[in-house]
Amino acid sequence: MTIDPENWEVLLAAVFLVINAGLSLALNLGFVRQMTVAALRMVVQMALIGLVLKVILTTKSPGLTALVATVMLAVAGYEVMARQERRLKGVWGYGLGAATMLLGASVVMLFALNVTIRPDPWYDPRYAIPLFGMMLGNAMTGIAIGLNALANDLASRRAAVEAHLLTGATRWQALAPSMRRAARAGLIPIINAMAATGVVSLPGMMTGQILAGADPEQAVRYQILVMFLIAGATGIGLVVALWGAAWRLSDRRHRIRLDRLTG
Template sequence: MNAIALSNWDLALAALLIVINGGLSLALSLRLERQLLISTIRMIVQLTLVGLVLTTLFSHVSPLWTSLAALAMIAFAGHEVTARQERRLTGGWSYGLGTGCMLFAAGVVTIFALSTQVSPDPWYHPRYAIPLLGMVLGNTMTGVSLGLHTLTSTLTRERAAVEARLMLGADRHEALLPVTRTAMKAAMMPIINSMAATGLVALPGMMTGQILAGADPAEAVKYQILVMFLIAGGTSIGATGVVLAGGRRLTDARHRLRLDRLQAGKAA
């Protein structure tokens, strides 16, 4: 079975749903029509550019270009993580911590999948490496962002309790343990909910796309299970890294809480 090709007219017809959303916003005075328009235009432009970039990458199979594209994706993801923090770490830590954890987690998981289960030839082929990295990175970004946000906000809110444990003789790891657990649970909850609902409540995008493209449903299911495992692994590694490293940054070797290393400010 061949994939069903979509024309520009098909996309324009589907865009009527966005027009309806805008009409509802105007009718109910939600004032979301401008944001909806901007988001729609951004999505179209971004996806069009991504399509052009991927077409170029696929025609020039090079580890250098694949690596540069991957680093660009991680750099943008790091910016998104930083922008969503209400209280950011001072200095370069604000951007570097989340980006570094995502680079390690998503990189390790993607290379693991490419060199074992997927095994393209060559293993760095962008047709496989970039989509896999994108799926893993997008969910790892959510976990890292939630973990870091929960860590900083909970530490700020429960400062007295943490300092009381420190004064009673607990070291910084013991004093931060309840906060660390809370942050880790918040970071992992989206992927846990997603795995629990996949199949019965929702058909994931990758699986749906493969089926629409004519792939055997049983084979599409196998790939989706693999992707969910990779996403869960990347999220767990990234969230653990950012929460533990963030907790270490917000304390010192003398086992003191260092909230002076946080800057106040709303997310952009």
Template sequence: MNGIIDLHLWQMIAAYIFVIILMVIVKLKGIPREKEILISSVRMTLQLILTGYILVYIFDSPSPLYTILILIAMEAFAVYNIIKRTKIKLSTNLKKIIAFSMITGTLSCLFYFLFVVVHISPWYNPQYFIPIAGMLIGNSMTGISLGVTRLVDGMQSHKYLVEGALMLGATPKMAAKQIVDNAFDSAILPTINSMVGMGIVFLPGMMTGQILSGTSPVTAINYQIAIMLGILGSVALTVILFVQLGYKTFFNDQDQLYISNQ
């Protein structure tokens, strides 16, 4: 295997031509997205550069404290990002459910994946712990974001159908079942679709990175299969926790639909 090709500064700068092309296109089309594209590109660059230097230090000085602090920061940012990205007003109880679902679902799958599937030693090895945690938390964050939007929108837009079912004797669980199922389906579908095209339509980032760094394609494939199954489990668990607990926040103690604070 050949060594990885180092990218110099001028090569990195050359890659930003794609950002310029996109900005020109949206400008010509009259789509007001230039500012968002520029901000997201700059933010992505600064965040990754900062992360890179932090990881270099942590990899050189592995510590369970650093690993735990980074994990807490990832979870906190994910929960904050879900709430911030949701344009619909959320109740306090629903925000708590989001946090609980994210933390419980991702940590359960993360520790199982690290200790049973990969079997890392020591348990806080940042070389494995941090990248895998990032992939599981990031994908789960996307899944719950979709689930939140669909659940809240569904409960509000189908308010009268839910109330009608309640008046006919249905329990809150029965009345909200279709909305809950649709929210779960919408949240999990992107992960399933990415798995369908993987290996034929595109090579995923983790596998590509390992191959570029000189790892055997077979080893890279084994890791990619394992991590995709881990992501599927993490997204599914976090979303199912959210939708099964989240719909209850729309009902009061008398099993009446209550969405005035949503």
């Protein structure tokens, strides 16, 4: 049986957003506007992507697939930049997050399409776009958290880092503790997701497959594969992003350059 909710049933589920808005007003939490904007964005974006995917899945055009992936990357790069309290100035603020997300997501997606899943053709948008979206979305979260943690850690511990530099440490030695803390912060979401999957939560993709009539064992194997891929994309992107940020926030004279941060 295929689950196909009507429009009114979808709108009915939005009653819980109204409940959340009421709680926010009652408790003075101040997230009514943000939640409303986020919900509207989601509806518009999902409606548009549904129309776009309908065309792309029919034509199986590599050019259109690449165009959709580029748009996804561009939006994800902005989201990484927007989620940071202190971000790198200039093109680095956007470019570092976008480039490292592209690296992590592309490496893992190409591996999956050519080694484990092997659709024909390998760029089949039915597989490539959802996989790229999952890799990109999770890498986006990890990289945004990691970069934000690194910038805040350096800002709060600048005296300690500079004292370490004064004792003869290189910039990489002095920045290593901050980079490790930032890496742990960025990896926490995917680690928690893997630890809880199957007992605490059933991932949306696996649930969707089961609801669509897929064999549960097949859905489980596919979900495990995807979780491994997501962890790989997040880890690769996060480590390269932190290395790039640390390089930018220091110089060849082994000085900390927090003037290259906003805020």
